[in-house]
Amino acid sequence: MxxxxxxxxxxxxxxxxxxxxxxxxxxxxxxxxxxxxxxxxxxxxxxxxxxxxxxxxxxxxxxxxxxxxxxxxxxxxxxxxxxxxxxxxxxxxxxxxxxxxxxxxxxxxxxxxxxxxVNQWQEVANQLPQLSQRLMSQDAEPLTDSEMRDLILALRTRLHHTPQDQQGWLLLGRIGLADRDIDTAIGAMKRAYRLSPDDEDIQLGYAQALMLSGDATDTEIAEGLLIGLAQQEYVDLRVISLLAFNAFEKQDFAGAVKYWTMMQQMIGPEDSRYPMLESSIRKARANMGESMADMVAVEIRVADDVPVNPNGVLVVSVHRADGSPMPVAAARYSVGAFPRTLVLDDGNSMMQGQNLSDLDAFIVRARIDSDGNVGTREGDWYGESAVTQKGDPVNLVISNQY
Structure with a gap:
């Protein structure tokens, strides 16, 4: 003023x-x-x-x-x-x-x-710390549309005086993403990326903004940034999610399944997002031409008297209808919560020359491995389904102990 x-x-x-x-x-x-x-x-x-x-x-x-x-x-x-x-x-x-x-x-x-x-503009600019704190706080009430516009105006005012503040540009970009203001998001993230191209948070935000633009060139740049982030020692879950979304949009359904499966392994079945990922995987596989008949959906329950070791491992295997001990397909999961539903497909096949989809009838077994060594069974709890026809759902209860 x-x-x-x-x-x-x-x-x-x-x-x-x-x-x-x-x-x-x-x-x-x-x-x-x-x-x-x-x-x-x-x-x-x-x-x-x-x-x-x-x-x-x-x-x-x-x-x-x-x-x-x-x-x-x-x-x-x-x-x-x-x-x-x-x-x-x-x-x-x-x-x-x-x-x-x-x-x-x-x-x-x-x-x-x-x-x-002018007076209103100056008052809004002075409210930047309070508005930013409310935006970041999970306990505070969400900002109204008017307060969000005030926050953007205040932040732009500060960035006019401190154009080298990459964190300020990052925050403006995130606000643009939350407000679906793609032009603001891309412009702000681009400024932040130019100032600090090695910052992983900025790379992720810039990639996210570019993917929402709908432009093919922007999408290619975003994909390159995400692939680079996915090769880091620690990978943010949002990176895998964006890669899966990008693959699905490009009709690379196999790639989408791969990334969504990675996300399942990262969050575990106890996460509330797990069923949503399972649904996305089924949709991608359906678009690949794989019918649900080629998959095995298994609903697993645990008897009330079975102690569940939260640090254990859940092993699910599909066998021929004759009860052959050698599994045709198998998968390993963290124990998580029960009941739960798992889906196995040809990607889980174990035998060369034979896929899970080749079986017309099968048996499913599930075991909670308590010591982390799938080669030992003593003291482990298990359950086995009846012979099930291809395309039918499977239900089993873990109630027996070796």
Whole structure:
């Protein structure tokens, strides 16, 4: 606000100089001088006419006429004390002019300017810490649409004064993503990425914004950033989720299944997002041309008297209908919570030359391995399904102990 008033004051001073400077400058009273110059011009013209008339014989006494002209010119010369006099402006006129200038300027700005908006803008800019804290706090009430706009305005104001603040640009980009303002999100994330291209949070945010643009070039850049992040030692779950989404949008359904399966392994079956991922995987496999008949959906329950070791491992295997101990397909999961539903497909096949989808009938076994060694069974709890036909759901209860 101080900068605004300083700029307004400077403009007012410049305007005052334009008004006062001409008033302070003394003005010569040149009316008599102009009359003298005019008389001289008339005198010279009349002499030229006499010369012509003398040559043509119209004038007989040329010398006498010239004398009369000179006497007439001398009679019209202004007095010396009046010649070259000056006029000065009264100080009262200057003061009144300045007062009028200030009054008119302030009145016009008050009437037609945006002083109220400037004051509101400054108030919003001062609220940036409080609005940012509310945005980040999980316990505070969510910001309203009006407060979100105020936060964006305040943040843009600060970034105008600190354009090298990459965290500020990152925050503005995240707000743009949350508000579905794609242009703001991409622009802010791009500025943050230019300032700090090695920051993983900024890379992730920039990739997320680019993927929402719908432009093929932006999507390729985003995919490159995500693949680089996926090769890090620690991989953020959001990176895998965006890769899965990107693969599904490109109709790379096998890639989508791969990434969603990775997410399942990262979050575990006890996570509330696990069933949603399972549904996404089934949808992707259906788009690949794999029917649900080629998959085995197993609902697993645990008897009430079975102690479940939360650090154990759940092993699920599919066997031929004759009960062969060698599994055709198998999968290993963390124990998680029960009941739960798991889906096995050809990707879980164990035997070369035979896929799970080749079986017309099968048996499913599930075992909770308590020591983490799937090769040992002593003391483990298990359950086995009845012979099930291809395409039918499977239900089993873990109630027996080796």
């Amino acid at each position: 101080v900068e605004f008033w300083l700029a307004a004051g400077a403009l007012l001073v410049v305007s005052a100089l334009f008004v006062v400077t001409p008033l302070l400058r003394s003005r010569d009273n040149t009316d008599e001088q102009l009359r003298d110059e005019l008389n001289k011009a008339i005198y010279k013209d009349r002499l030229a006419e006499l010369e012509v008339e003398s040559v043509e014989g119209i004038v007989q006494d040329k010398a006498e006429l010239e004398t009369d002209l000179k006497l007439a010119l001398l009679d019209d010369v202004p007095a010396s004390e009046q010649y070259g006099s000056t006029q000065k402006v009264s100080p009262i006129v200057i003061v009144v002019s300045l007062a009028l200038l200030i009054f008119v300027s302030l009145f016009c700005y008050q009437r037609y300017g945006a002083l109220d908006k």
